[in-house]
Amino acid sequence: MSEVDRFFTDPDESIGAMLARLRRASGLSGTKAGELAGMSQAKVSRIETDAIAPTPDDVGRLARALGADEQLARVLISRTVIAQRRPTDWSPYPVGLARGQRFIAQSEAQATSIRAFEPTVIHGLLQTSEYARALLAVFQMQETVIPTQARSPAASVTEALAERIGRQKAITDLRRSFTFVMMEAVFQNNFCPPEDMLAQIRRLRDLNQQYDNVSIKVVPLDAGPGIPALHGFELFDDGLVAIDTFNTAFTSTSVPDLHLYRHVFDSFEAVATDDIDPICLKYQNHYARQLSSRHGA
DSSP states (O other): OOHHHHHOOOTTOOHHHHHHHHHHHHTOOHHHHHHHHTSOHHHHHHHHTTSSOOOHHHHHHHHHHTTOOHHHHHHHHHHHHHHHHHHHHOEEOOSSHHHHHHHHHHHHHHOSEEEEEESSSOOGGGOOHHHHHHHHHHGGGGGGGSSSOOSOHHHHHHHHHHHHHHHGGGGGOTTSEEEEEEEGGGGTOOOSOHHHHHHHHHHHHHHHHHOTTEEEEEEOTTOOOSSOOOOOEEEETTTEEEEEOSSOEEEEOOHHHHHHHHHHHHHHHHTOBSOOHHHHHHHHHHHHHHHHHHHHO
């Protein structure tokens, strides 16, 4: 194990805490460390306690003053650069339901391999028009960020629906591959009436059988992936990741973000099943009973 590997034992440790640990190991006081690094003891203390965010230059000077070798100093500087970039690595989608759909369609059109994870809803490329309309109506709340809305909410949803359905042509291109991993909970979240949920489940089964370039997998309720399913995301050729939020979505091309989300995707895929028929049948029966009960009432 290298010195760098031995030093980085806690992935959540801050740069300041690392430098404090390095200073204690060197036997130097904060005052002496500041003198050697050309900064005040107060600044050293603020850096170590994360009261201020150090610059890469601060970290390099302090690390070398504390006796870090050049390899460790470079790694600490690199982590500082990544930490500084984090808030700006993510770019929001354009405002508006339809514009957001057009934006993600462009990313999908440019990718040859798409991996998508969904914890709560069926992915947009797999949705029936009825399911998509119901879901877009829920997320029409996005339009409230626009101070003056010329169109009616219904018109906004209709335009976004047309864009979403248009996106689905992508899966007919057999030169491209699509892997969808969903939590079983997507079948429990019924955003539309039982008959529409039944149609949605039938569409999933049909798509899974119809296209060799489409793989649909489900993480069973009892699978225990070991990672919380915080939100949905989509990976495009491992060059772009998009995540969903309530009022918009964000994309990043940052290598650390891409590696993290690919790891998360692989972790969920590892415990997912591609034999989705038993799960689909389970929820077909569930919604069929709801429909029968409603008609019998």
